[in-house]
Amino acid sequence: MIQLIFFLFVGALLLSSLFFLARRGSRAEGNAHVLVEARQALNALQLGLLPHELVGRIFADDDREYVASAAPGPLYELFLNERKKVALSWVKQVRTQVSSLQRFHLGAARFYTRLSLRTEIELAWHFTALLVTCRALQCLVYVAGPFAAPRMVGTTATVAARVCEISEKSLAFLNPVQFGPLANRSVGL
Amino acid sequence: MDVQQAREDLSRRTLSEIARPLDRLIYLASMRDYNTGVYHHDGLASRFTDEVACEALADCHREVFHQLVVSPLEDLVDQLEAYRKSTHTGPHEFLTAWRRLEPYRVAVPVETDPLAAEFLFSNFKIALAILEARLDSLPAELSA
Numbered sequence: 024m025i026q027l028i029f030f031l032f033v034g035a036l037l038l039s040s041l042f043f044l045a046r047r048g049s050r051a052e053g054n055a056h057v058l059v060e061a062r063q064a065l066n067a068l069q070l071g072l073l074p075h076e077l078v079g080r081i082f083a084d085d086d087r088e089y090v091a092s093a094a095p096g097p098l099y100e101l102f103l104n105e106r107k108k109v110a111l112s113w114v115k116q117v118r119t120q121v122s123s124l125q126r127f128h129l130g131a132a133r134f135y136t137r138l139s140l141r142t143e144i145e146l147a148w149h150f151t152a153l154l155v156t157c158r159a160l161q162c163l164v165y166v167a168g169p170f171a172a173p174r175m176v177g178t179t180a181t182v183a184a185r186v187c188e189i190s191e192k193s194l195a196f197l198n199p200v201q202f203g204p205l206a207n208r209s210v211g212l
Numbered sequence: 213m214d215v216q217q218a219r220e221d222l223s224r225r226t227l228s229e230i231a232r233p234l235d236r237l238i239y240l241a242s243m244r245d246y247n248t249g250v251y252h253h254d255g256l257a258s259r260f261t262d263e264v265a266c267e268a269l270a271d272c273h274r275e276v277f278h279q280l281v282v283s284p285l286e287d288l289v290d291q292l293e294a295y296r297k298s299t300h301t302g303p304h305e306f307l308t309a310w311r312r313l314e315p316y317r318v319a320v321p322v323e324t325d326p327l328a329a330e331f332l333f334s335n336f337k338i339a340l341a342i343l344e345a346r347l348d349s350l351p352a353e354l355s356a
Binding site for chain 1: 346
């Protein structure tokens, strides 16, 4: 009887350590996933969604003026619908990528970088403002069209760029350049 | 460094002869194998290597795509009209084919940002509609 209790105890101990190890493993994998997701979000924002030229062109009033003068009527409607689709897609994607960066900062960022309290507060404020502005912009574009709020578009792009700048610092440890001296040292060996 | 030299060589010898970004985009897209996504240019490959030539062509393709994405709509309409004329295709035939087949969709470089591609496709759609409206407003003998 005592032996049975002993083996049951050992079995339970082994099972719980297995459970603990499995949980630990999945957390590490989860962290890597958050890092990859954050890096991808940052790239998508910096290279795809926020370049000034692209944003300026999507919401360019000169295109609207051109179509209004060159092809009024149904063609103008077509133009507005097309631009509305692209503008909504832009706002939605900015919002998605910003949410992804926010998840990274709320969860994993503190393990990899040390941001000052001031930067953390600034970041929290930017994230909140951005997500609210994106929602408002989405509604506005949907109701009043893509040319209704040019200043709001500008503010969204500027604040998102600032968030990217801070996130870039948090993810700087992933940059291969940092491993340069280490690589040189290993070559020297 | 080699890629940069190959790019300069390509720009100097070939792309400088093609005036409009739209024509350049179509030319560069035609250098790409549809099955592998690899670019081929015998002349460039013989001066450099296959890999360097491929990289240089891909770089130029991305650059010209970006140029078109940020072009004003008016400019795109003009380029499309000029391209149509250079193909010696009748306007009705050209516009019908481009509207139905949307050939510009296969002219996009690999790993292009989806939003930029979506934006350019949308601009092509509008540009084609503008050209069609222009054509419809012309007298029958002029539009033929």
